[in-house]
Amino acid sequence: MDKPMIAVEVVYALADKQKLLRLAVPQGTTVREAALRSAMDGFFPGLDLVTAPLGIFGKAVPKPDERVLEEGERVEIYRPLIADPKEVRKQRAAKAAQNKADDAAKA
Template sequence: MIEVEVAYATPEKQRILSLSVKDGTSVYEAVLNSGILAEFPEIELANTDMGIFGKVVKKPKEEALQAGDRVELYRPLKIDPKQARLNRASKKG
C-alpha cells in the first residue's frame, strides 16, 4: 500500500484527503476511492481535468500513482487569464 492525497478546492471550501491505495492504482481510481465526490457532488468526473502536483495527467485511468503523490482536480476557468489581465489593466487606466 502507498499513501497519496486527493485535493479539490472551490472559492468557499478546500479539501485534501489522504488515503492508502494499492501500488499501481490509477489517478482516476484514487479519486473514486477518496470520497471527494461525496463532499463535492458538483464534480463531473468525466469532464474534470486531473493532475499530480500541478502537472495535468492526460490519461488518468492509465497513469499509476507513486507514494506521496497529490492528485488535484481542476475546475474549469471562468475567464481566460489573458483576458483577465487585460480587464485589470484597463481598469487601472
C-alpha cells in the same frame, strides 16, 4: 496475492472550502482511480470526478486514466476555468492601450 498498498492524497478546493483526503490505494492505481476512490464528489455536489481535469503536485496530467501513482503523490482535482486566460490578457492589454491613448489625448 493482494497488491501492496501505497499512501496518496487527493485534494479539491473551492474559493471558500477545501478538502484533503489521505488514501491507501493498491499499487498500480491511476490518477483517475484515486480521484474516484476519494468520493470527493460526496463533499462537493456537482463535482464530476469522471471528467474533471486532474494533476499531481500542481502539474496537469494529460492522461489521468493511464498515469499510475507513486507513493506519497498528491492528486489535485481542478475546477473548470471561469474565463479564458488568453482572452483576459487580451482585454487587459486593450484597456491599457486605451488608457495610454486617453492620457496622450489629454496632454
